[in-house]
Structures are given as C-alpha cells and as structure tokens.
Amino acid sequence: MQNTHPISLSQLTFSWQDGTEVFTELSTIFAAGRTGLVGPNGTGKTALLRLIATELTPSSGTVVTTSSIAYLPQKLTLHTQQSVTDLLGLSAKRRALADVLAGREERMSENLELIGDDWDLEERAVALLAGYGLPAMGTEFLDRTVGTLSGGEAMIAALAGLELGARPITLLDEPTNNLDRTARERLYQAVERWRGTLVVATHDRALLERVDAIAELRPVRNRAWTGERVQLLRHGGNWDSYTEALESERESAQRMVRDAGARLATEKRQRIEAETKIARRAKQGRKAASGMPAILANERRKHAEQSAGKARGTMGERESEAALALADAKDALPSETRIRIALPDTGVPSGRTVLDAPASLVSLGQLYDGGTHLEHDARLSLRGPERVTLSGPNGVGKTTLLNALAVNASVPVGYLRQRIAAGVDDWEGLEDTLSVLENVRAAAPHAVLSDVREQLARFHFRGELVNQPVGELSGGERFRVALARILLAQPAPQLLILDEPTNNLDLASVEQLLSALGDYQGALIVSSHDEAFLELLAPEREWQLRRGAAAATNS
Structure with a gap:
C-alpha cells in the first residue's frame, strides 16, 4: 500500500556513538498540516528532527518522506562564516543575477533559467527581512556574515529563507529562541x-x-x-486542547493511585483479619487436640496447617498484586516539578538602593524607562525588591547593558546568562566532572553540608542523585543545578539578572524557574522575548532599548 503520510517512521531505533539509547522501535506518522513537537529536555526532539532530515542515520528501522525537506536547526550561530544570502538560500540565484547584469556570456542560458522571474529577488529579500524587524536598509545587508549578527538576527534570516523557499516539508527546531517581539509575531503569522x-x-x-x-x-x-x-504520543488540536487532555490524564492517574491505594489497604486488612482467624483456630485446635488420640490430633493439626498455609499464600499473592498495582499507578502519575524553597537572605528592604548606574552605560540603542526617554546623564536605579523587564529588538545591545549593570550593582548579584555564544551550550559555572553537590557548594563553600542537601532536595535532587556528576545529567537537570547554584550562593543574590532564561528550556523547566522565582525575595532584571513567561512573572517596570532611528521617530 502506498504511503500517504508526508512523514512515516517505522520501528526506528537510534543510539548516540557513546551507546546512549535515544529511540527503540519508535513508530509514528506526521500528517499534513502543522504539528508541535514537545517533551522534556533530553527525550530526543532534536535527534528526531535530524533523523527525519537525514542528518542522522538510524541503527534500524526506516524514515520515509514523500517530498523534499527544509530543516532549520537550533545552532545557527555555530556557522559564523555563512552569509545572510546563504541563510536565505539565495546564493546561487544572486551569483547568476550578478553575472547576467554584468553581461557575462558564460553560462548565460543556465543563469537565465535559474533566475526565472525573480529579477527583483534582492529587493524582495530585503523587504522580507525588514518585515521581520531586521535593520535591512539595502542589499548590502545580504552580504553580512552570521558572525556579525546576534543569535536572534541569524535565526530570523534563516526563517525568512524558509518562507521564501516554501518546501513541501519543513522542520523547525526551537525557532523562537532569541527572537524579539516583532520577529516572533512575524513567525506566528x-x-x-x-x-x-x-x-x-x-x-x-x-x-x-x-x-x-x-x-x-x-x-x-x-x-x-x-x-x-521514550514513546511518542499524538494529541489532536493545539496547546489548549493538549493541556486539557493532560489535566484529564492527571486526574485519571490520581484516581487510579487512590483506588490502588484503597485496594492495597483492603488486602492488608483482610490478611490481618485472616491471620487473626488462623491464630484463633489454631489455639482452639490445640485445646481440642489435648483430649484426642495422638494419631487423630496429628492428622487434624496437619490439615489445619495446610489450610492455613494455603490461605496465607492466597492472601499474600493478593496483597502483592495490589502493591504492584499501586506502584504502576504511581509510575503513571506525572511527577511534581515545582520548586518550593525558602530564600530569606535574598530579601531587600523596600528603600534600599540595589542599583544606581548612569544611563550612559547604554552603548548601542536608546533607553526608555516606562516610555520616558533617558538621556545619557540620567540614572538607572532600582530600590527594594523591584522587578523590571528589559525589552528591545535583536542586536540592540540588551546583553551588553545587562553585563554592565551586573558590575555596577550595590548588592550581591546572581546572573543567569544567555546561552547563544558560538560553541557554548551550557550554563555558566557548571563543571561536568563535579557532582551536583560539589557544583552548588563551590558557590557556597561555607554552607553547612546538611543544609545544602536539604535545599537541593527542594530542587528535586535527593539521595544519591546529589553525588552524580553533572556531566551525566539531562538538560533539565543541569538547568536545575545552575539555578540552585545561583540562588543558594553565599552571599545570597539580592539582585537577580536573567538574560533570555527560557531559551532551550522545556516547559517543565520553565515552570520550575517560575516557582523558584516566586520564593525569591530580591530585585530582578529579566530580558526575555517570552511573553507568556513575562506575563506569569508579573514585572512592575519596563526598560526598553530601541534602535537609534526608531528612538528618534518615537520620541
């Protein structure tokens, strides 16, 4: 039978070179239309996309696609020598256009065929990039290399290229990481x-x-x-439908745990009651046997022991089955992911100066505080446990400003830096060879060991897991170590700076970050394009960086 699905996976098995298993006999299909691929960090979302795109080869099984594929990976910033033209997929057409316009006769017919009707491709490309919010003022922007762009600008250019190419099958891996508000809205559209x-x-x-x-x-x-x-489960509908299904699934799992627990309690009670009856009958039997002939008494005792043993075996089996059913029900229950932690030392009195820095620290764009333009001789100030967002388009200098503010703070600072630099895919300060406990204690060397272990339990590191090397942890676990290292540091951070903290985080990790920040009592500056995250964080103020031309227009 001919395959009618755009993407089909059959009995797909794949492991990394070190032997780490990713998929075992995974079978599924992706239908035409738009599918969101979700799951905790480390479950293999990127690996699955790379297998479909033929960048990876499965150990066994098949991947069948019906059309050509366009694939946009996460780590564009690693290819620093690529040009914007390369990201747009226009290199061959631009070369052909340049040759034709220069009057070069060699390969003229081939060049004309390649160009087709796209004589204005450069102008359309510039207009498309500008529509995504990039500072593309002319065709010279097409010659810039990825190394001169921010992570968000490189992603935008690649996304624009996919829109121009319009392949039948498109795969996107975390496309909104590092995108500013304008670019995200364009992608959503x-x-x-x-x-x-x-x-x-x-x-x-x-x-x-x-x-x-x-x-x-x-x-x-x-x-x-x-x-x-891992298994791949399909849910019809968008995110709202999916979360409703998960909530129903959670309620069902909780009901199964309650029912299994009640059954186990019943089996235990019935076993105890049966043991009590057996003991009572044994006592009565011994009393009756005292007046019987020895042969008859021994026969009755033997029969009673066999009957009791059979009853004990039956009751024990039923209790064991109930215990296994309870364990299975608990395994089906989604894990608690929230972080609840006491951080009293991070508190800041409402009148205390946390930050008082000159606005001249802004080196690229123009800064606004709540819509009011700040001149270079103005001050950037925070007092008490204020929460501020720093917004602005890609490449306007938000990270540069955050770095400067961290140095100028009047209180201890915890800084969760953005992970977009070339060759960097981890949280600052983590040492792979050290354990979870050792990594956290490195930031709090004088803390009492038992106190640190107790706090780590609230980050879901319990028992022997605190002694596991960080290099062996999943992405979500590494994030929790990095967060614990910052929040449990000594001295305690009274100003927390977060630069695009939700980039590359799964949804469970975002919820953990939000729950931990709910217990944080100090001041906070966060730069993020994640509108849902910011809405839940509920900041009180907004600093806005604008490009120079935009600032002049809007002032």
Missing part, C-alpha cells in the same frame, strides 16, 4: 498561513497555540527523570 507539512519542536506556548496537533515525546514511566525509553 507565517505559521498561521503555512501550507504543506510543518513540524516544529518548541516550548513557545504562543506558537503551540497555532498548530493543528501536538506530538509529545514522553518517558515510558512518567516518574523517571533519566534513562527511560
């Missing part, structure tokens, strides 16, 4: 009108609201943190 098959791995809830189906990679046992085989 592109997804809404997408034709063909789109599979997008993302934790962006606003983007997931715009898909037709959700495909979830989930460990076979929900309560397992690592080392579990």
Whole structure:
C-alpha cells in the first residue's frame, strides 16, 4: 500500500556513538498540516528532527518522506562564516543575477533559467527581512556574515529563507529562541498561513497555540527523570486542547493511585483479619487436640496447617498484586516539578538602593524607562525588591547593558546568562566532572553540608542523585543545578539578572524557574522575548532599548 503520510517512521531505533539509547522501535506518522513537537529536555526532539532530515542515520528501522525537506536547526550561530544570502538560500540565484547584469556570456542560458522571474529577488529579500524587524536598509545587508549578527538576527534570516523557499516539508527546531517581539509575531503569522507539512519542536506556548496537533515525546514511566525509553504520543488540536487532555490524564492517574491505594489497604486488612482467624483456630485446635488420640490430633493439626498455609499464600499473592498495582499507578502519575524553597537572605528592604548606574552605560540603542526617554546623564536605579523587564529588538545591545549593570550593582548579584555564544551550550559555572553537590557548594563553600542537601532536595535532587556528576545529567537537570547554584550562593543574590532564561528550556523547566522565582525575595532584571513567561512573572517596570532611528521617530 502506498504511503500517504508526508512523514512515516517505522520501528526506528537510534543510539548516540557513546551507546546512549535515544529511540527503540519508535513508530509514528506526521500528517499534513502543522504539528508541535514537545517533551522534556533530553527525550530526543532534536535527534528526531535530524533523523527525519537525514542528518542522522538510524541503527534500524526506516524514515520515509514523500517530498523534499527544509530543516532549520537550533545552532545557527555555530556557522559564523555563512552569509545572510546563504541563510536565505539565495546564493546561487544572486551569483547568476550578478553575472547576467554584468553581461557575462558564460553560462548565460543556465543563469537565465535559474533566475526565472525573480529579477527583483534582492529587493524582495530585503523587504522580507525588514518585515521581520531586521535593520535591512539595502542589499548590502545580504552580504553580512552570521558572525556579525546576534543569535536572534541569524535565526530570523534563516526563517525568512524558509518562507521564501516554501518546501513541501519543513522542520523547525526551537525557532523562537532569541527572537524579539516583532520577529516572533512575524513567525506566528507565517505559521498561521503555512501550507504543506510543518513540524516544529518548541516550548513557545504562543506558537503551540497555532498548530493543528501536538506530538509529545514522553518517558515510558512518567516518574523517571533519566534513562527511560521514550514513546511518542499524538494529541489532536493545539496547546489548549493538549493541556486539557493532560489535566484529564492527571486526574485519571490520581484516581487510579487512590483506588490502588484503597485496594492495597483492603488486602492488608483482610490478611490481618485472616491471620487473626488462623491464630484463633489454631489455639482452639490445640485445646481440642489435648483430649484426642495422638494419631487423630496429628492428622487434624496437619490439615489445619495446610489450610492455613494455603490461605496465607492466597492472601499474600493478593496483597502483592495490589502493591504492584499501586506502584504502576504511581509510575503513571506525572511527577511534581515545582520548586518550593525558602530564600530569606535574598530579601531587600523596600528603600534600599540595589542599583544606581548612569544611563550612559547604554552603548548601542536608546533607553526608555516606562516610555520616558533617558538621556545619557540620567540614572538607572532600582530600590527594594523591584522587578523590571528589559525589552528591545535583536542586536540592540540588551546583553551588553545587562553585563554592565551586573558590575555596577550595590548588592550581591546572581546572573543567569544567555546561552547563544558560538560553541557554548551550557550554563555558566557548571563543571561536568563535579557532582551536583560539589557544583552548588563551590558557590557556597561555607554552607553547612546538611543544609545544602536539604535545599537541593527542594530542587528535586535527593539521595544519591546529589553525588552524580553533572556531566551525566539531562538538560533539565543541569538547568536545575545552575539555578540552585545561583540562588543558594553565599552571599545570597539580592539582585537577580536573567538574560533570555527560557531559551532551550522545556516547559517543565520553565515552570520550575517560575516557582523558584516566586520564593525569591530580591530585585530582578529579566530580558526575555517570552511573553507568556513575562506575563506569569508579573514585572512592575519596563526598560526598553530601541534602535537609534526608531528612538528618534518615537520620541
């Protein structure tokens, strides 16, 4: 029978070179339309996209696609020598256009065929990039290299290239990471009108609201943190439909745990009652046997012991089955992911100066505080436990400003830096060879060991897991170590600076970050394009960086 699905996976098995198993006999299909691919960090979302794009080869099984594929990976910033033209996929056409316009006769017919009707491709490309919010003022922007762009600008250029190319099957891996508000809105609009098959791995809830189906990679046992085989579950509908289904699933799992617990309690009670009856009958039998002939008494005792042993065996089996059913029900129950932690030392009195820095620290754009333009001789100030967002387009200098503010703070600072630099894919300060406990104690060397272990338990590191090397942890676990290292540091951070903290985080990790920040009592500056995250964080003020030309227009 001919395959009618754009993407089909059959008995797919794949492991990394070090032997780490990712997929075992995974079978599924991706239908035409828009599918959001979700799941905890480390379950293999990127690996699955790379297998579909033929960048990886499965150990066994097959990947069948019906059309050509366009694939946009996460790590564009690693290819620093690529040009914007390369990202747009226009290199060959631009060379052909240049040759034709220069009057070069060699390969003229081939060049004309390649150009087709796209004589204005450069102008259209510049207009498309400008529509995404990039500072593309002319065709010279097309010659810039990725190394001269911010992470967000490089992603925008690549996304624009996919929109121009319009392949039948498109795969996107975390496309909204590092995108500013304008670029995200443009991407959302592109997804809404997408034709063909789109599979997008993302934790962006606003983007997931715009898909037709959700495909979830989930460990076979929900309560397992690592080392579990994953399954792919399909949910019809967008993010709202998916979360409703998850809530129903959670309620059902909780009901199963309650029912299994009640059954186990009943079996235990019945076993105890049966043991009591057996003991009572044995006592009565011994009393009756005292007046019987020895042969008859021994026969009755033997029969009673056999009957009691059989009853004990039956009751024991039923109790064991109930205990196994309870364990299975607990395994099906989604794990508690929230972080609840006491951080009293991070508190700041309402009148205390946390930050008082000159606005001249802004080196690229122009800064606004609540809509009011700040001149270079103005002051950037924070007092008490204020929460401020720093917004602005890609490449305007937000990270540069945050770095300067961290140095000028009047209180201890905890800084969770953005992970977009070339070759960097981890949280600052983590040492792979050190354990979870050792990494955290490095930031709090004088802390009492038992206190640190107790606090780490609130970050879901319990028992021997605190002694596991960080290099062996999943992405979500590494994030929790990095967060614990900052929040449990000595002295305690009374100003927390977060630079795009939700980039590359799965949804469970975002919830953990929000729950931990709910217990944080100090001041906070956060730069993020994640509108859903910012809404839940509920900041009180907004600093806005604008490009020079935009600032002059809007002032």
